[in-house]
Amino acid sequence: MTPSRISMTQPQFEKLSKIIYDRSGIHFPEAKKYILESRLSHRLGELELENFDQYIALLSMGPYQQDEFQEMFNRITINETSFFRNDAQLDVFEKQVLPELLEARARTKRLRIWSAACSTGDEPYTLAIQLHRTLGVRMSDWTIEILGTDISERALNIASEGKYTSYSIRTTPKTVLDRYFTTDGRNFTLSEDIRRMVTFEKHNLKDRLAAKRHGTWDIIFCRNVLIYFDDDMKRQVINTFCDVLAPDGTLFIGHSERIKDITDRFEQIPVPQGFCYRKLAAPMKLAA
Ligand SMILES: C[S@@+](CC[C@H](N)C(=O)[O-])C[C@H]1O[C@@H](n2cnc3c(N)ncnc32)[C@H](O)[C@@H]1O
Known part of the structure; x- marks a missing residue:
C-alpha cells in the first residue's frame, strides 16, 4: 500500500529547508516544497511520525540525529547522472x-x-x-x-x-x-x-x-x-x-x-x- 502523503505547512517548510541548507548548502526554493513533501512523507511513515514538526524535532535533537541526516540526504538529493555525460x-x-x-x-x-x-x-x-x-x-x-x-x-x-x-x-x-x-x-x-x-x-x-x-x-x-x-x-x-x-x-x-x-x-x-x-x-x- 502506498503511504499517504503528509502535508507540510509553510512554517514547517521554512524550518526544514533552513536545516537542510545549514547542513549541506542545498537550497530548496519554495517552488520545490513538493519535492521535500513527497520524498520525506514516506520516511515519516517509516518512523511512525504524524507530522513534519515531529520530524524537525528529530533532526534537531536526540541520539539518532546524525543517522537521520544521512537518511534524509539519501532521499532528498537528485542523483541524476550517466556514463559519458556531456x-x-x-x-x-x-x-x-x-x-x-x-x-x-x-x-x-x-x-x-x-x-x-x-x-x-x-x-x-x-x-x-x-x-x-x-x-x-x-x-x-x-x-x-x-x-x-x-x-x-x-x-x-x-x-x-x-x-x-x-x-x-x-x-x-x-x-x-x-x-x-x-x-x-x-x-x-x-x-x-x-x-x-x-x-x-x-x-x-x-x-x-x-x-x-x-x-x-x-x-x-x-x-x-x-x-x-x-x-x-x-x-x-x-x-x-x-x-x-x-x-x-x-x-x-x-x-x-x-x-x-x-x-x-x-x-x-x-x-x-x-x-x-x-x-x-x-x-x-x-x-x-
Ligand atoms: C545531479 S548529481 C550530479 C552527478 C555528477 N556530478 C554528474 O554531473 O553527472 C548531483 C549530486 O550532488 C550531490 N550533492 C548535493 N549536495 C551535496 C553536498 N553538499 N555535498 C556533496 N554532494 C552533494 C547529490 O547527492 C547528487 O548525487
Missing part, C-alpha cells in the same frame, strides 16, 4: 587537458583527480576509462588516484558495486561498452581494472576542512551540483576548490553552471563546450 566536455578533458597534464607530470608520473558530488560513480568511472585508454600500456608507470565523493551514502553504495542499469550507460559509446563492461542482458558490470582505479568516500561539500585534508588535486570535476546551491555556498565551494587545486590544475563544472560572477580566482579556458577553468595566480603582496 561528451563534448569530456572530449576537451581527454584530448586537450589530459595530454597537457600528462606531459606536465611526466617526471613524477602522479595524477590526482577528484570527482566531487559524483552520485553513483558514473562520472569518476568515465574519467578512469578515458585515462585508461589514453595511457594504454603506460598505465603501470603511473600512480593514478581518482576519488569520487558525494553526500549520499546510498549513491556511493551503488558506485562501489560498479553494477549499472541500461539507463546509466545510455550515452556510452558501444566500443566502450564492449571493452569495459560485461552484461547479463539486464545489468552492466564495469570491469575490475576500471573499478580499481576509483575510490569512493562520503564528503559534504559544505565541509571545507575535510576537503583540505585530501591534499592537492590536478583535476576537479564538480558538475551539476552547483545549481542546487545559492551564491554564498557556491562561493565557499569554489574557493575551497581553488585552495586544493594545483597551480596548473583544471576545474570542470556543469554546462548550465556559471562561476564568473562569484569568483575572480578562476579564468575560463577558451574552449567551446569545455566549461573548464584554470586558477589565476594569487595576486602578489607588495612589501610595506
